[in-house]
Amino acid sequence: AQKITQTQPGMFVQEKEAVTLDCTYDTSDPSYGLFWYKQPSSGEMIFLIYQGSYDQQNATEGRYSLNFQKARKSANLVISASQLGDSAMYFCAMREGNSGGYQKVTFGTGTKLQVIP
């Protein structure tokens, strides 16, 4: 079974509008972390936001917020006020286990976001 599922291969959003990128995950480990990375056309992987499984509040970083619904095992990324520079590939990822132990990160297949002027 897929550990990380991103069901949207591609999405469009109008500039200045908000967009939600979906991510669901599957794990039986009570301790895990969820990440979102951005990969622009230049290829580098840019860390955006992190949510720990024990965190009570949804993570926010500037225009990025993570809609964490633990019971549904979803960790959707919300980008507010989209900008042209947000056009990129976005990857949802999960690390299972505690730090200091097993730290392999599993990635989803990614969502390609295109911001339209």
Next chain:
Amino acid sequence: EAGVTQFPSHSVIEKGQTVTLRCDPISGHDNLYWYRRVMGKEIKFLLHFVKESKQDESGMPNNRFLAERTGGTYSTLKVQPAELEDSGVYFCASSQEGTSGSIYEQYFGPGTRLTVT
């Protein structure tokens, strides 16, 4: 603080040749990871070093791949002999040694784009 660096940024080699990729993690990061993204597919874990020791190499595709991290600093990933299906982007990431209950984010390098012709 310098980020994770990778060398070379691009490499084009012929089938059967050898290529060595290098990763310099962030100074002080004990954990070093290699990942690979083959065109159109998800990013997949290859292996994880803790200092100079291989913690998990379950993602290494076959024995044509050899990773080393002598001295626990930089790491190399050698592909010998390279095959067409080895083409893709190879990412390196590093993270700090964590304490119990915390999960440290991984910082990714810019990747090395390998093309085997």
